[in-house]
Amino acid sequence: MELKKELIHQIQSIIASARERAIRSVDTERVLMYWQIGKVIFEEEQDGKERAGYGDFLIKSLSSSLQPQFGSGFSYRQLNWYRKFYRTFPIVSAVRTQFSWTHFKTLLSIDNANKREFYIAEAAKNNWTARQLERQVNSQLFERLLMSNDVQAVLAVAREEKLPSDAKEIIKDPMVLEFLGLRREAAYYEKDLKAAIITHLQDFLLEIGNGFSFVARQKRIHIEGDEFSIDLVFFNRLLQCFVLMEIKTSKITHQDIGQLQMYVNYYDRFEKQDFENPTIGILLCADKNDAVVKITLPENNKSIVASKYQLYLPTEQQLIAAVQKEIEKLDQQENRDTE
Template structure:
């Protein structure tokens, strides 16, 4: 019964989406004679909106008609309009100008059944740009479209991670347990930020090594990579000792916990700040399983992330 209701709801939503697409087509092709930027466009939409609102209601506001026109311009082929996405999803997507970026968010929304709020959060937190910092564009798009599965940790682990949903103020004085508690409270949002395939396993995981007790802050499992992912939280700038401790946790899980069919454990040091050179020289040159990722308690600007991406690119002058 519930499946029938969901199917009916999807059908209604898709019909509504196609209606707005048709309105956009009519505005462009019939009312504007195919001119995408007709000089009378704004007046036309205002007059058309007045007529439609009087007859059919507020769904035909000037803003929605403008979005309908933009919707048609962005998706001129009706076959590219996906039934899994609602009109509200498309209102968020048409604001993404770059075609590759838009294709990424469409594919991820379909694959992960993102709500509109989740989609907008991922767009605003610049998920696409953050993934580009660790891999090339084609890899990002291929994985998003499910044409390939991630096989390496760097394809999933983001740097930085954006944790604005925790509600912690950047200038506030708090401890690692405060950050940990906030993550647990907002575990659904944190799993969304971590990415595809993550599930929560344990908090303050107690391990004994020859009688000495240690506690791993957070333990996750990734079904795509088929491995454990250990998160250690640090409120300050990380040191080589912090990386060494995380390496010990990873070694313990690899030798005492993981099964033969599972892949090597991944360790992520989530920190407030880091010295990339210290990280680079502390870890082995062929390291693929230990990561130091900064967290931010506010949404970055696109320019900030683009500056970070440029730092990762080779110097063309050399």
Template sequence: MNLNESIIIDIQSIINKARESAVRAIDHERVIMYWQIGKRIFEEEQNGRERAVYGKRLIEYLSDKLQPQFGQGFSSRNLINFRQFYRKFPIVSTLRTQLSWSHYRFLLTTNNNEKIDFYIQETVKNNWTARQLDRQIGSQLFERLLLSTDKESILSFARNEKQPAEPKEIIKDPMVLEFLGLKPEAAYFEKDLESALIIHLQEFMLELGNGFSFVARQKRIHLDGDDFFVDLVFYNRLLQCFVIIELKAHKITHGDLGQLQMYVNYYDRIEKLAHESPTVGILLCLEKNDTVVKFTLPEKSNIFASKYQLYLPTAEQLSQEINNEILKQKDKENE
């Protein structure tokens, strides 16, 4: 590279970083402005005798006065959001510069402070866009992680106070794949599921979680004249291990688990380096049978079955999943 090319690249980098900083600064000033407006509205409401009635009239009055001058951003609905924003985040110094108003607006849909803290930490750590944050809240990421680990560990991981030590701490069950566009009632094959995942690889990586990087699709394994093909291979830098994902568009069978076990054995004996952790296998299936998994695999195994669903779960569905998991854990303790 000659001198002219080098200096152009350097200056382009400086300009792009400055622009990004300027955008973030403007976004943060907007956040502070909305917080201050919310604070002022809340303080004014506290002076009203009949607060509920006065508050409604105040919001309508402000909207009528502000919208002609400042636009639709000061509608009654938005003014209510500003007030709620202040009440949920009453200390201005705790507002994160990495989060835009759109981020905070989605956080307002969550009432649990621990969940809010989790989503803020994960957004900052992973540089989630507002749309990605909305998707993670909508897919109830926090609740789904509770199915595999405890609340304190989830919050510790988010704050970088500790790192995952076991594969089960990074595996979600169920996995939500609504972004694929596949209809639950429609007929499709495993190759269709795989192709859709590759097309939507960025969204799938978001669903997989922290530390994953894509390695290969249909990885060929040649064993004494026979060829086998691993559906998807990833690497997780937090656990420092390969993660093999096999896709099954049907209910799990012991044969599926045996096939995945062979792939995991191959990677452990051929691909894994001495300093790396044992390979993890995930059987991503339409429906699983925990009893089949239990009696097919050794008690201490790095293979996991995870159900996938092609739609966002409702709060009731997730609550039922969590309750079922709690009952399973109690049954295991009583065995």
């Protein structure tokens, strides 16, 4: 007599789920323990704040007492983390139970309150793992979104206080594709880039923005006997529209923009349902001339977005320079408008 495979799988699933819940429960208790330790340290430190250097003395003394018994989790450095944890999240209800201590260490490394609030909202909303959160912080997601939005708009979308009404509110420029494993020094073709994106589709969906689901690759369309192929087709549940993507490993031209506009028009006329919003096109390119993009498209354009990609994580200096450049452009535009 043999056991049914379905029965074995059912019990295996129960065991796996129970173990996962147990691990999450232990991690939640650990996070709360660190918060409580931080609270005790902070309150004691405030009581002795009149004494010079008391805070440093307090943590060193606690570490000397606790580390021999409880291990490296109570080193001088770790106890400082716990104090910072409480100072950053002084209300226990603000401590998200779905976050691990690794999540919180990444969040605690962010000094800017708006920036930290953005990552808290995005991580909770998208159920990011600690590794995904760390990558988004390292790839400067917040700063990239600020290049075409203001802080309050970025925070409002992250908190789900408003739905995005413009593709630029969720689509980054540049997109950082270091996870594809393509070296920037190496020569590669468009087909290599497209194949790498499909191989790493889950990571790519996380990078291009919130609410994207994959629909098709190399989608063929026929127009009066002529056949065309759209590189990638997505649907975005937040924008409630199709999103078409063309990939170029060179600097985009006005012909590339015209081709994508044709695809967008086709989808709007033959694929889009009446209750869906107008189709959006993304040109993902190695380089672009913003002035050419702007002149090629209508002034009120909201259907085509050109976004550069890079195959490495940007340095902080690169992002600061890029954000400053964008601010200067906006200032120049405002000055022209007021003249």
